[in-house]
Each structure stands twice: as C-alpha cells, then as structure tokens.
Amino acid sequence: MMIREVSTQEIIKVVKDLCIDANYNLGTDVLAAFDQAIENEKSETAREVLRELKENARIAREEKAPICQDCGLAVVFMEIGQDVHITGGDLKAAINEGVRQGYEEGYLRKSACNPITRKNTGDNTPAIIHLEIVPGDKIKLIVAPKGGGSENMSRVTMLTPAAGMEGVKDFVVNRVKESGSNPCPPTIIGIGVGGTFERSAMLAKKALLRTLGERNPDPELANIEKEIFARIEKLGIGPMGYGGTTTSLDVFLEMEPCHIASLPVAVNIQCHAARHKEAVI
Amino acid sequence: MSQQIRLTTPLTTDDVEKLRIGDKVLLNGVLFTGRDAAHKRLFDLIHDGKELPIDVKGQVIYYVGPTPAKPGKPIGSAGPTTSYRMDPYSPKLIELGLKGMIGKGNRSQAVIDAMKQFRAVYFGATGGAGALIAKRIKKAEIVAYPDLGPEAIRRLEVEDFPVTVINDTKGNDLFVEGISRYAQG
Structure with a gap:
C-alpha cells in the first residue's frame, strides 16, 4: 500500500475556502425546502418570513456576504484515510490557520x-475539531459553522431505559416547544440516541450534516423521524415563532447501542441558516 | 388587524402606544446597537450611578453583532440576535426611557411588565436575514466600547428598517397569539 502525502498548506487552503463558501452560499436542499414551505404554509405572515429568507440567501450568494451575521463557531469534521501521511507541520494548527484566514478574508x-471573561479570541479560533481515521488514502473535510442561538436551545439528557422510544419522542418535541422562537425557526432537528453522554451529542451533531429529505436507512427509525416531524408541525410555532405550520424543515435521528443502565438522548437544534460544505483532498 | 406604519426615531410614548402586536413597522432615523457585553457594561454604570455613553431616552436598541464591513459598505450582515439574554438588563433601561428594542425570540415576563408600565415595545426582525437587513442600514459608526469588536455600541442610520411588533404597551405577545392560532391538539 502506497502512503499518500498531503501537505498542511493544502489543508489550510481547503478549510479557508470551506469557511467562506459555507457562510455565503446556503445549500440547494435548504433553498428547495424554503420553496416547498412557502407553498404549504398556512399563515401569510409566515410565508412572508420564508420569502425574506429566500431573498436573503440570494443577496448573500450574489454579493458574497454572510447569510447570517452569526458566522458561528467553526465546527470542522475531518475524516483522514489511514494511508495518508500529513506533511508540513501540526494538523490541528493547520485547521485553525484555515479558519483564521477564512474568517478574516471572508469578512x-x-x-x-x-467563557467567563467573554474576551473575544479575535480570529474565531480555536475551531471545534472532530477527527476520525477511516480506510483509504483521502481526506474528507466538512466545515459546519454553528450559530449560538440555536446551539443554546440544544440539550442532552439521560433518560431511564423504561422511558423507551416514547420518552425520546416526548423529550425532543418538548425541547422544540420550549425553545419556541429562540433558535430561528424553521429549524432542523438533529437527534442522537444511545452511546454515552458525549457520544449522543456527537450523533445529534453529525445528524445535522445530512441533506434535507434524506431519511435514516433503517425504515423503523425513518418512520420515527417522520412521526416526530409531524408532532413538531402541530406545535404551531412557525417561522420566527410568529405562528404557522412550518416549524422545522426536517428531523434527523441517529441511534447506536448504549449501556444497559442508560438511555442517552441529545437534541441539537440547527437554525434555518443550515450551513455545511465539504471537500475531499 | 395588523397595519403597516412608518416611524422615525426617537420614539415618543404616543408613537409606541399606537402600536399593536403583529403591526409591520418601517423604522427610520437612528438605532443604537448593543448585545450581551455592552448591556452588562451599561448596567454596571447604572448600578454605580455613572453616566451612560448614550442617552437611551426615546431610543431604540437593536440587538445585533454585525459581520465586518467590506470596503465601501457601511456594515456587514446585520440580523438580530436572540433577545432573552438581555432580559436581566432591559427593565432598567426601559425605566430610563428606552422606547424600543429589536431582536428575535421571547422576552421574560419582567420585560413585558416593564414595557407595559413605562410604555415601550419589543420589535422582531427576521433572524438569519442578515444580508437582507444590512441593505436598510445606510451608515454605521462605533460610539462606545470599540474593544468589544462586534459587540461594540454602534449608531446606525436606517431607512425603512423592517420590524414586526411582538410585545406592545398593553402586555400582548405575538408569539402567544400566533402560536395559539396554528397549534393543533
């Protein structure tokens, strides 16, 4: 097996470009979901908000401006093929340098x-970096800027196993209800069930990287996603919480085995500025 | 029935008393920006009995931390941030004569009560529409706390800045009313 070399210089450049691309260009799946919501939404006020979001995305794309002023913490997922050798220095320092350059050059x-003094680090670093070693000789990078408003509404809980899937559904729907207008609805809901305390949160975060409309491959879990989505729709929160039938654009659930004593559940709420861009080196 | 109204700041008690939840308002004139860190500093000054860097009487504070302005532009993307984080500070500012706040998301009962008692309103701007909203901001200058970067207090000159009345001077709440209209079961 040949070892493939990838330089940190290339990683810096790719991370920088992804930071800018993600913040300027909303995904086509989200834009399509706005169009569908405008068609289905019952409240005129809500339709007006959705039209504004669509127009905002157009202006951002055409004028190369951030979709939202909250350009987020830079969450970086990196899958490194085990046959890759990274040359030219510290990998994490390179990712942070890419973030630094992207946030500076992209305005x-x-x-x-x-967290306590509230003093700004000045360059949006450190990035939140999730590394994973995978088979192969490629590197996959995903930059997912995450805004504070929706992140603040996210929660992890440890249910008792007796609570079962009904307990999971109730926890998620209540979380969305209690969050109300705060996380910038229409939202996308990432749910992590199982694993450990921190693993459930990671599953919920990774669930948000799916393309809108993409169901869990397990038909039972796909049905649970649909059921939770239908319950959220009935809450009536609507875009920006002004009332309406469009409260979430999609619900994604990921599940893994957990401890015999536990039932960890995490809900990661994503605002409608659902930004993530990826590249393969 | 909601109405579309054009208002120029500073706002009077009379201006805000006419507003009802759901009204679409186009604001003109000056808005001051302030979010978490700036509010804390203002509150500490009030607590110590010192003068504030801005006179809040009749003014409207916009909860925003904009992106850096590109060359030739007055400001970067500039949509609202979530308002509840300013709840601990708002009643005092309303008591001092603040007439309006612009943000997104719910306010506490204490803020809603203060708006009713001292006649002020809470406006919502569309969260996440930062590029769109920036087009209504014609001029921006930092007037206090430049060390706070995006959180500095800025004086914005705006034209037809679009907002919706969420809480009026009667204690009404658009979130409660809007959701009750569309909630099922």
Whole structure:
C-alpha cells in the first residue's frame, strides 16, 4: 500500500475556502425546502418570513456576504484515510490557520470568546475539531459553522431505559416547544440516541450534516423521524415563532447501542441558516 | 388587524402606544446597537450611578453583532440576535426611557411588565436575514466600547428598517397569539 502525502498548506487552503463558501452560499436542499414551505404554509405572515429568507440567501450568494451575521463557531469534521501521511507541520494548527484566514478574508464575524471573561479570541479560533481515521488514502473535510442561538436551545439528557422510544419522542418535541422562537425557526432537528453522554451529542451533531429529505436507512427509525416531524408541525410555532405550520424543515435521528443502565438522548437544534460544505483532498 | 406604519426615531410614548402586536413597522432615523457585553457594561454604570455613553431616552436598541464591513459598505450582515439574554438588563433601561428594542425570540415576563408600565415595545426582525437587513442600514459608526469588536455600541442610520411588533404597551405577545392560532391538539 502506497502512503499518500498531503501537505498542511493544502489543508489550510481547503478549510479557508470551506469557511467562506459555507457562510455565503446556503445549500440547494435548504433553498428547495424554503420553496416547498412557502407553498404549504398556512399563515401569510409566515410565508412572508420564508420569502425574506429566500431573498436573503440570494443577496448573500450574489454579493458574497454572510447569510447570517452569526458566522458561528467553526465546527470542522475531518475524516483522514489511514494511508495518508500529513506533511508540513501540526494538523490541528493547520485547521485553525484555515479558519483564521477564512474568517478574516471572508469578512466573517469572529464569535469565539473566553467563557467567563467573554474576551473575544479575535480570529474565531480555536475551531471545534472532530477527527476520525477511516480506510483509504483521502481526506474528507466538512466545515459546519454553528450559530449560538440555536446551539443554546440544544440539550442532552439521560433518560431511564423504561422511558423507551416514547420518552425520546416526548423529550425532543418538548425541547422544540420550549425553545419556541429562540433558535430561528424553521429549524432542523438533529437527534442522537444511545452511546454515552458525549457520544449522543456527537450523533445529534453529525445528524445535522445530512441533506434535507434524506431519511435514516433503517425504515423503523425513518418512520420515527417522520412521526416526530409531524408532532413538531402541530406545535404551531412557525417561522420566527410568529405562528404557522412550518416549524422545522426536517428531523434527523441517529441511534447506536448504549449501556444497559442508560438511555442517552441529545437534541441539537440547527437554525434555518443550515450551513455545511465539504471537500475531499 | 395588523397595519403597516412608518416611524422615525426617537420614539415618543404616543408613537409606541399606537402600536399593536403583529403591526409591520418601517423604522427610520437612528438605532443604537448593543448585545450581551455592552448591556452588562451599561448596567454596571447604572448600578454605580455613572453616566451612560448614550442617552437611551426615546431610543431604540437593536440587538445585533454585525459581520465586518467590506470596503465601501457601511456594515456587514446585520440580523438580530436572540433577545432573552438581555432580559436581566432591559427593565432598567426601559425605566430610563428606552422606547424600543429589536431582536428575535421571547422576552421574560419582567420585560413585558416593564414595557407595559413605562410604555415601550419589543420589535422582531427576521433572524438569519442578515444580508437582507444590512441593505436598510445606510451608515454605521462605533460610539462606545470599540474593544468589544462586534459587540461594540454602534449608531446606525436606517431607512425603512423592517420590524414586526411582538410585545406592545398593553402586555400582548405575538408569539402567544400566533402560536395559539396554528397549534393543533
């Protein structure tokens, strides 16, 4: 097996470009979901908000401006093929350098700060980096800027096993209900069931990387996604919480085995500015 | 029935008393920006009995932390941030004469009560529509706390800045009314 070399210089460049692309260009799946929502939504006020979101995405794309002023913390997922050798220095430093350059050159807002003093780090680093080693000789990079408003409404809970799937559904729907207008609905709901405390949160976060409309391959879990989506639709929260039938654009659930004593559940809420862009090196 | 109204800041008690939840308002004139860190500093000054860097009487505060302006533009993307984080500070500012707040998301009962008692309103702007909203901002300058970067207090000159009345001076709440109209079961 040949070892393929990838330089940190190339990683810096790709991360930089993904940061800018993700913040300027909303995914076509989200745009299509806006169109469908405009067609189905019952409230005129809500339709007007949805039309504004569509227009906002057009302006951002054409003028190369951030979709939202909250350009997020830079969440970077990196899958590294086990036959890749990274040359030219520290990998994590390279990812952070890419974020630094992307947020500076793209005129993106720097939102990273000390949790207690609230002093801004000034360059939106450190990035939130998730590394995974996979088979092959490629590197896959995903940059998913995550805004604070919707992240603040996200939760992890440890249910008792007796609560079962009904408990999971109730927890998710209640979380969306209690979040109300705060996370910038229409939202996308990422749900992680199982694993450990932190693994459930990771599953919920990764679920948000799916393309809108893409169901869990397990038919039973796909049905649960649809059922939760239908219950959320009935909450009536609507776009920006002004009332309406479009509260979420999609619900994604991921599940893994957990401890015999536990039932971890995480809900990661994503605002309608659902930004993630990927590249393969 | 909701109405479309054009208002120019500073706002009077009379201006805000006419507003009802769901009204579409186009704001003109000056807005001041402020979010988490700036509010904390203002609140600490009030607590210490010191003068504020801006006179809030009749003014409207916009909860926003814009992106950096590109060359030739007054401001970057500039949509609202979530308002509840300013709830601990807002009643005091309303008591001092603040007439309006612009943000997104729910307010606490204490803020809603203060708006009723001292006659002020809470406007919603469309969250996540930062590129669209920036087009209504014609001029921006930092007037306090430049060290806070995106959180500095800015003086914005706006034209037909689009907002919706969420809480009026009667204690009504658009979120409660809007959701009750569309909730099922």
